[in-house]
Amino acid sequence: DIQMTQSPSTLSASVGDRVTITCRASQSISSWLAWYQQKPGKAPKLLIYKASNLESGVPSRFSGSGSGTEFTLTISSLQPDDFATYYCQQYNGYPWTFGQGTKVEIK
Amino acid sequence: QVQLVESGGGVVQPGRSLRLSCAASGFTFSSHGMHWVRQAPGKGLEWVAVISYDGNDKYYADSVKGRFTISRDNSKNTLYLQMNSLRVEDTAVYYCAKDGVSYCSGGRCYHFDYWGQGTLVTVSS
Numbered sequence: 001d002i003q004m005t006q007s008p009s010t011l012s013a014s015v016g017d018r019v020t021i022t023c024r025a026s027q028s029i030s031s032w033l034a035w036y037q038q039k040p041g042k043a044p045k046l047l048i049y050k051a052s053n054l055e056s057g058v059p060s061r062f063s064g065s066g067s068g069t070e071f072t073l074t075i076s077s078l079q080p081d082d083f084a085t086y087y088c089q090q091y092n093g094y095p096w097t098f099g100q101g102t103k104v105e106i107k
Numbered sequence: 108q109v110q111l112v113e114s115g116g117g118v119v120q121p122g123r124s125l126r127l128s129c130a131a132s133g134f135t136f137s138s139h140g141m142h143w144v145r146q147a148p149g150k151g152l153e154w155v156a157v158i159s160y161d162g163n164d165k166y167y168a169d170s171v172k173g174r175f176t177i178s179r180d181n182s183k184n185t186l187y188l189q190m191n192s193l194r195v196e197d198t199a200v201y202y203c204a205k206d207g208v209s210y211c212s213g214g215r216c217y218h219f220d221y222w223g224q225g226t227l228v229t230v231s232s
Contacts (some may be wrong), residue, residue: 032217034218042218043202046221050218051206073221091216091217091218096142096216097154098152098153098154099149101152
């Protein structure tokens, strides 16, 4: 199975900060990577698919980059609504696997 | 708009069975693969199973293989997860999720563009 490792596990930041979350795959997954945002008690929400494609309706302050084994999710200017947990997920093939999550907290 | 509504969760003893349902609307259900994903309390996301748009291909996580069965009824726009021989470690919120690309199959599906609100399954004696 492909292992997905996110860093950091927790991130403390302020409104307006630029935030970067990294996701590493244990083997190449090309660009088959998605990013999700999850708030407490809610279902995950798709932000980015195929590494860098912004899902419809997602604010443009979110962006994704990378290919192969290393990927990043960037929030250009953190907003109050962005405090949440973020997960990467590979879909290079069965079984689909997620990173352990990165919790973005208020500093 | 796309809606996915899970039901069927509850408290069940170890070794017993439970069937979850996911009612879909707002898209052509019969054109999309569907997934189940779970999240244990305070933990991360774990993919559980996928079924192709036509129901012919099914794949499972090793942790549930042989115990869980995914199925679908395209005439009712409904996805199911039959869970047998439940274990304490199966306790989780179970989400159904729609695959983001039409007609995925053969274990080659994609990201999850819509999720249900989840249903809690608690396995406890």
